[in-house]
Amino acid sequence: MRIKLWILSALFITASTQVWAIAPIQHWQSSQGGRVYFVASPGLPMVDIRMQFNAGSARDDKSHGIAVLTNRLLETGAGLWNADQVAERFDQVGAQYSNSVNQDYAYLQLRSLTQDKLLSQALATFEVIAAKPQFEESNFQRIKSQLLMELKQQQERPGNIAKKEFYQALYGQHPYAHLSAGSIETVSKLTLVDIKKFYQEYYVSNNAILVIVGDLTKTQAHKIAEKLYAKLSIGQKAKALVSVQLPKNGQKKHINFPSSQTHILAGLPVLSRTDKDYFPLYVGNYILGGGGLVSILFNEIREKRGLAYSAYSYFSPLAEKGPFTIGLQTQNKQRKVATEVLQKTVQDFIATGPSETELIAAKKNLTGGFVLRFDNNRKLMNYVSMIAFYQLPLDYLETFQGKVAQVSKKDIQSAFQARVQKNLLQIISVGGVSEQ
Amino acid sequence: MILRFFIVLIFYSFNANATDVQERILTNGLKVLVKEQHRSPVVVSQIWYKVGSSYEPAGITGISHMLEHMMFKGTDNHPAGQFSKIIAENGGRENAFTGRDYTAYFQTLEKSRLAISFELEADRMQNLHLLASELKKELQVVMEERRMRTEDKPRAKLQEYLMAMAYTNSAYRNPVIGWPEDIENYQVDDLQAWYKKWYAPNNATLIVVGNVQAEEVFKLAQQYFSKIPQVAIKPLKPQKEMQQVGVRRMTIKLPAKVPYILMAYKVPSLNVIEHTWEAYALDVLAGVLDGGDSARLATRLQRGQKIATSVGAGYDLGGRLEELFLFEATPVAGKSLLDMELALKKEIRILQQELISDKELERVKAQVLASSVYEQDSLFYQAMKLGMYETVGLGWQTSENYMQKITQVTAEQVRLVAKKYLIESHLSIAYLDPQSMLANSKSGASYAH
Numbered sequence: 001m002r003i004k005l006w007i008l009s010a011l012f013i014t015a016s017t018q019v020w021a022i023a024p025i026q027h028w029q030s031s032q033g034g035r036v037y038f039v040a041s042p043g044l045p046m047v048d049i050r051m052q053f054n055a056g057s058a059r060d061d062k063s064h065g066i067a068v069l070t071n072r073l074l075e076t077g078a079g080l081w082n083a084d085q086v087a088e089r090f091d092q093v094g095a096q097y098s099n100s101v102n103q104d105y106a107y108l109q110l111r112s113l114t115q116d117k118l119l120s121q122a123l124a125t126f127e128v129i130a131a132k133p134q135f136e137e138s139n140f141q142r143i144k145s146q147l148l149m150e151l152k153q154q155q156e157r158p159g160n161i162a163k164k165e166f167y168q169a170l171y172g173q174h175p176y177a178h179l180s181a182g183s184i185e186t187v188s189k190l191t192l193v194d195i196k197k198f199y200q201e202y203y204v205s206n207n208a209i210l211v212i213v214g215d216l217t218k219t220q221a222h223k224i225a226e227k228l229y230a231k232l233s234i235g236q237k238a239k240a241l242v243s244v245q246l247p248k249n250g251q252k253k254h255i256n257f258p259s260s261q262t263h264i265l266a267g268l269p270v271l272s273r274t275d276k277d278y279f280p281l282y283v284g285n286y287i288l289g290g291g292g293l294v295s296i297l298f299n300e301i302r303e304k305r306g307l308a309y310s311a312y313s314y315f316s317p318l319a320e321k322g323p324f325t326i327g328l329q330t331q332n333k334q335r336k337v338a339t340e341v342l343q344k345t346v347q348d349f350i351a352t353g354p355s356e357t358e359l360i361a362a363k364k365n366l367t368g369g370f371v372l373r374f375d376n377n378r379k380l381m382n383y384v385s386m387i388a389f390y391q392l393p394l395d396y397l398e399t400f401q402g403k404v405a406q407v408s409k410k411d412i413q414s415a416f417q418a419r420v421q422k423n424l425l426q427i428i429s430v431g432g433v434s435e436q
Numbered sequence: 437m438i439l440r441f442f443i444v445l446i447f448y449s450f451n452a453n454a455t456d457v458q459e460r461i462l463t464n465g466l467k468v469l470v471k472e473q474h475r476s477p478v479v480v481s482q483i484w485y486k487v488g489s490s491y492e493p494a495g496i497t498g499i500s501h502m503l504e505h506m507m508f509k510g511t512d513n514h515p516a517g518q519f520s521k522i523i524a525e526n527g528g529r530e531n532a533f534t535g536r537d538y539t540a541y542f543q544t545l546e547k548s549r550l551a552i553s554f555e556l557e558a559d560r561m562q563n564l565h566l567l568a569s570e571l572k573k574e575l576q577v578v579m580e581e582r583r584m585r586t587e588d589k590p591r592a593k594l595q596e597y598l599m600a601m602a603y604t605n606s607a608y609r610n611p612v613i614g615w616p617e618d619i620e621n622y623q624v625d626d627l628q629a630w631y632k633k634w635y636a637p638n639n640a641t642l643i644v645v646g647n648v649q650a651e652e653v654f655k656l657a658q659q660y661f662s663k664i665p666q667v668a669i670k671p672l673k674p675q676k677e678m679q680q681v682g683v684r685r686m687t688i689k690l691p692a693k694v695p696y697i698l699m700a701y702k703v704p705s706l707n708v709i710e711h712t713w714e715a716y717a718l719d720v721l722a723g724v725l726d727g728g729d730s731a732r733l734a735t736r737l738q739r740g741q742k743i744a745t746s747v748g749a750g751y752d753l754g755g756r757l758e759e760l761f762l763f764e765a766t767p768v769a770g771k772s773l774l775d776m777e778l779a780l781k782k783e784i785r786i787l788q789q790e791l792i793s794d795k796e797l798e799r800v801k802a803q804v805l806a807s808s809v810y811e812q813d814s815l816f817y818q819a820m821k822l823g824m825y826e827t828v829g830l831g832w833q834t835s836e837n838y839m840q841k842i843t844q845v846t847a848e849q850v851r852l853v854a855k856k857y858l859i860e861s862h863l864s865i866a867y868l869d870p871q872s873m874l875a876n877s878k879s880g881a882s883y884a885h
Contacts, residue, residue, distance in 0.1 A: 043475045046809055075729075083739055087730035091799050094806020097729075113806055142742060145768060149745040153694040153766075155873070156590055258691045258873055259588040261580065292529070293508070293520040303517060306576030309584055329584050361525050368527025371546050375476035376813045 022374070025384055025394045026218060034205040034229035037388040038212045038221040041377050045114045047214025048381045049123075051130050051228065052107035052389055054238040055202035057180035058319075063198075065182020066190055069147055070198045071099050071106040076139035079128030083139060086125055095122035097129070101180050104319050105389055106202075109381075114215050123224060131231030133199065140192045151184050159329070161255060162263040162430040169251055169426035170269050170323055174244050204235020209388040213381045244269045244321040252427045254335075262335040262431025264328050266342060267313075269321040270419050273390040277415040279403045281315060284412035286362045287354045288346070289313025289326060294361075300345045301328055307338045313346075319390065324420060332432035339427065347422050353413030367401045457822060457832060458650040460657070464666045465638025468657045469822055469832055470650040473815055479646030480815040481553045482542040483561075484823040487634035489614070490536040490607035490757060491672060495621075498614015499630050501534040502578055502622055507541065508532075509570045511563035516570060519556050526552055534612055537756040538827040544816065547647040554660040557642075561635055562664050568624050575619060582613050590692040594868050599760075601684050602700050602864035606677040606757050636667035641826045645819040677702070677758045684864040692870035697773045699763040699780060700864045703857040705755035707829055715753040716841045717849040718761065718857065723800035724792050724850065725749040725783070730799065732783060743771050743779050756828040761858065773867045787854040791847040804842045 026038045057067045075097060076083040090097050095112040108130060112122040154160040164179050171177035181187075210228055212221045246269060271281055289297035289312045301311035308328040316322040326346060330338040354362070374380045374397065387396050460468045488500050510516035523530045528545040543553040586592045596611050603609035613619070642661070644653050680702055706715035725733050726749040737744040747765040767776040811817050825835035 044809060044812055046813070084730065084735055087728065087734070088799075091728040091730040092795075092802060094802045096806075096810075111810060113809060142739070146745045149694060149766060149769070155693050156691075158588060261583045261588055291524055293531070294517075294524045299517075302577055303573075306573035307580070309577055309581035330580060331583060361521070364525040365527050368525070368546060368549075369529065370527065371477050372527065372529060372544055375478040375815070378813060 030225045030229040032229045035209045036225040042215050050109040050211045054207045055106040056104040058103045058175035064178045064186035068101045070195050071101045074129045074133045077134035079132045089125040093118040093121050103176050158257045158259045158263045158430040162265050165428045166265040205232040206237045211385045250425050255430045257430045261329045264429045266427040267325045270324040271315045271317045273317045280411040280415035283407045287358045288349050335434040350416045366404045460654045467641045469643045470653045471645040474647050477547050479547045480544050480819045482643045482819045484540045484641045484827045486639050488535050488537045489612040497610040497618045504532045504534045505574050510565045558660040590690045594688045598866040604678040637664045638666045643819045645815045680862050687867045687869050689869050691873045696868040698866045700760040701858050702862045703761045705759040706753040717845050717853040720845045722751040784858050808839050
């Protein structure tokens, strides 16, 4: 299952021909049935370990914010240790704990050195955080008020308000329609009973993946996986999400806000992780708005007209159709002209697709820069977690370049025409009054 | 027990894994640093110029950052936009950044393509086109950047005002991006003069970290950069900060929802400090307060007294001039900014009066040691660190000795620097007093289908 990437060095003639192999993903199930993914990454005495659950904000139901609050509460006391002790146990051995939630999943992650004594202390702590959180009332109140304060602060930011409206416009009644942090109204109503219930339902081994990337042997990874899964309840895998209904009509909505810039977001739901159009849309988007300083949008909005500092587009593939987002920020009086240029640029691209030159340049970037995608443990962790969570083929990385190479101009054009229907675009702007 | 063991282990693992930096200076003065890292077939190349916002006179603040933008606008050999196209077609990632003391450009590439980056950087070091038509558009882009980063962010704005208050005459009082009116009035001549004055091989450091052979990199650097002539660089005027002789306070009233406090003690950087150990002790002090979730501020003010929803402290020892030791916090609902200020000051007083525990000291050291391993996971970060130390005048060797210096800091030294530097008459405080978000705006939404 491994491809060998031959890099013939033209410049460093004295250097021997290099063989670079992608470390393979090793996959097995723990004796309890938990899915494990391991990549050995030797050279630095460190390891990253992530437990990821199908427990994202799409599982919130009406309690928007519960996925986030549950995830944040885990480290505030677990097993026999209170919040101070948990923090101390990580910090003492230089370990770093982190956690995060999006629409599809919630994870907890540990970065630690691999020396036995240090790793054992970090792991013992990590294990109980995942499996034996205390969910104690005063910590619940504290973390809840922190989240409420964050939500309040988000109301200061036009970009955040735009994002919230954007998701609502794209997803209507679908569980992707709200931002993961929820709203002041919904978070205020959350109780510890709700949190415990949410945890018991979703933080279970049948609903989890475990990813280990670092300087360990398979035997060591095996032992860690056994211990981590042993303490978790077995539980049930979460039900599949309902599919996304596209918005019925296109929409333009403006919200007044006391800012000097107007934030503009446009898009619609398009791409799932296992979508058949994934590669044509991915390569096409690189050309349209994904390719940093060289995309068509960047050129039209910033380089030709100086309308914005950043202008971009991207797909966020999820379990169900994730959003296609096009965005920019411009001073209020330019809102109309910037929106027009954005719409025209996207419409032209959908109508005619990329030029051959643009397609060749895109493929050169995506294949020539392939090795940059996983050149450290952090990036590898992100890739492997994605592959594991969405159950993509384990050779996803190995076949990536081949799939990019196969994409034709016509593939891109027809995928964009079929999937990015311009008459369904949702366009949200948030900012001061336009003087025009 | 576990901690002493820990330090021994880490020293071992660090020494086993760290690679040495190799240095070569070309005859035109360009300093080339190479750190070989063979974990992945990738190379990072960064070129750092010794110029940034702290070099700028009044009236043209932000010009270093503006010039950084213009550096993508083409040369005789490569018209505007081509630099980025070439890097993109080679699968590279690139960008640039400007700080108070530096302007830096970088590319990350598959390792066999380093020469592409060298060719392009050498070209724009001497042949840049500065055209009025391009400047006119790029001024707008930078104004938009300023609106995005500062104007519409109450806390960023507060920080900008605080800097301007905390410093009397130091060039650190100006924002890196520049004051808005200065940005609007740059002329091509201003940029041309700035470019001529500072963009020269003898004012730059080229840093390469990745899967390369140092000798090959030196040859390549020689090939592409050695023909660029030296320029006589005039030393900067000192602009040593006037002594502060009393606390300074301000209240910022802006449309916002959440109150916020920023406190800044004026303290020396490693570059200007009397005894170098003091800077490392200040760094440990910052770690005692805010190094991880078990540090004092999180433990006492968030969890213990439950007075802060968020709280932090920080000190950057790597500045060229006098620095600020910063505290920031948001109080919980029902507590005022004054309550918050008093709680923070109480923590400072305790640090001045009582020794930190052995456990705390060991914890900070353990974290620094672990980070020295973790940071080797990122080629970019390693290059950044060398560039930063070298460019502010500390020398890259100083960054390599950082960990050792930290491990020598004692609890008594931490108390001494708290007492010597975190003093009321060197303090500046800013409160954010949130104003209605409805000002200057009609509320509500309008629809069009």
